[in-house]
Amino acid sequence: MxxxxxxxxxxxxxxxxxxxxxxxxxxxxxxxxxxxxxxxxxxxxxxxxxxxxxxxxxxxxxxxxxxxxxxxxxxxxxxxxxxxxxxxxxxxxxxxxxxxxxxxxxxxxxxxxxxxGPPLPPAPPREEARRPRRRLHTRHSDRRAISHHYDVGNDFYEIVLGPSMVYSCAYWPAPDSTLEEAQRDKLELVCRKLGLSPGQRLLDVGCGWGSMAVHAAREHGVDVVGITLSQEQAAYARKRVADEGLTDRVEIRVQDYRDVRDGPYDAISSIGMAEHVGADRYLDYARDLHLLLRPGGRLLNHQIARRPQRDESAYDVNAFIDAYVFPDGELQPVGTTVTLLERAGFEVRDVESIREHYALTLRRWVANLEAGWGRAAQLAGPGRARVWRLYMAASALAFERNRIGVNQVLAVKTPESGTSGMPLRSRTWNRRP
Structure with a gap:
């Protein structure tokens, strides 16, 4: 035998x-x-x-x-x-x-x-999302989905993300730069694209652990409202804000973007959040943000995109990602995103692909996780740590092979006068500070 x-x-x-x-x-x-x-x-x-x-x-x-x-x-x-x-x-x-x-x-x-051999099949691992049949992207279902991914433990994320605590694609000046340098450059790039200046109001949708809110308030003098659906993220972000002495400039809320009513804002940043919105709700999401901006206000939408399919009706979500990583998350082609933002009333002024930057970012996160494996597995459990290692490594390859991409879309709520407020040569923001 x-x-x-x-x-x-x-x-x-x-x-x-x-x-x-x-x-x-x-x-x-x-x-x-x-x-x-x-x-x-x-x-x-x-x-x-x-x-x-x-x-x-x-x-x-x-x-x-x-x-x-x-x-x-x-x-x-x-x-x-x-x-x-x-x-x-x-x-x-x-x-x-x-x-x-x-x-x-x-x-x-x-x-x-x-x-x-028998028996068949074993029960799924407990890390798999348990979801009853229901409508997607209600306030309740979105809270559950966000909690599944982000309420793993702040100590675990500190191991993976490092001191910057930014959970989105960094912006690398060079492949051998540090992760912290690249994340700082990304936050600064967003601020420059939004044209932030002292005294303005910024809404940071999906604020995570507060990195963008703190950077914008400290470096650009703006007043920031950061919103998240994660209780753990909010607690961490509030402590960071207090430690920085910015409690008079930054407010962190546990709030759904659909429930924000205190506009107008001068600018909105949405960094790595729109993937959770869902295709059926995306136009409503764009309209909600459009309503929250003053005329001439800017939106910076930083979002992962999938490649278009020959038959879009046959597209299905990634089974592993949906079950273990981002329940109910949906990716759209960048062209679809631009179209929906325009339909909501925005004027799209700039689209920048930073696909290769995400591959570099993910490889650094994987290296951080592997270097702190024992502690990470103790904090989140071996199964959860294995989920994160597999999904980040596989995602790095997907970005490198151009199976998925990531784009920063800058859009303006241009008033009827047509005066957008954009400079004639806008891409000066790519210069390093």
Missing amino acids: PDAASRLTGLAEQLLGAPLPMRIRAWDGSVAGPPDAPALVVRDRRALRRLLFKPGELGLARAWVAGELDVDGDLYTALDLLTGLVWERGEDARTLAQALREPEFRAAVRGLVRLA
Whole structure:
């Protein structure tokens, strides 16, 4: 009888219809595959049961989070190989149905069932979001989704994000700059695009741990209202504001953007928040922000974007991200975002893609997490720490391969007179302070 690793390798090659470029290390200690390649470590045969029940991404993710799958070797290389083998080979229901009609494929599945053993399937790891059927993006559902992702623990995020505590794409002056330098440059870039000056009012939508609010108040003399749905973020941000001596300039609220009624504001920053809004609500979101601005006021919308699909009706959310990372999060092409902002009444004045900057940022976050792994796993639990390591490393590759991007869209509430208040040569803001 062949050992488990040899059987798994053979079955995987039958199922995929291609040679396996990775090693397999199985629960019985056996190893098979190219000796110099990274190894996919199958610590428990329960991982196979998960894959049989949920073929493709979600099954792999559940096994990873549960600690039944791991990687021995470079994580990025392994994820690149897995992407080519699984994610890019087509795993929708039609493809699977066609494959099941092939005798060789059915035989390989039967072999995998025998190797996996009973019972089938295991319960999902507890880190998976539990959500009843309901309408998406209500105030209640958004609070739950935000809490799932952000109320993991501020100490955990300090390990991952470092002293800047900024959880969005940094703006790198050079690849070897520090993360703190790059995040400061990003906050300063946003402030310059918004044209902030002393005495103005800034609304920071999705203020996180208060980094933008503190920077804008301290460096540009503006009065800031920062809003978040996370109780833990708000508590942390309020302490930072107090420590900086800015309580007379910065107010942090636990508040939904739909409930803000104290406009007008001179400027609005929305950095890494709009991904949570949802496609069906995005136009309402844009209209809400438009109403909160004074005529001539500016919006800086910093948002991740996906690539357009040939058939947009067939687009579906990423199963792993939706289940473990950002429940109910939705990405739209940048063209859709620009169109909806314009429909809401904004004049879009500048769109800047900073895709490569996010890849650099994510790799630094992964390095921070790996360097503080023991403490991070103690704080958030091993499963949650594994979620963050997988999603950040996979996202770094996605940005590098142009599967997703990130853009800063600067829009103005241009009055009927047509006087936007924008300088004739606006991109002077890209100069480092």
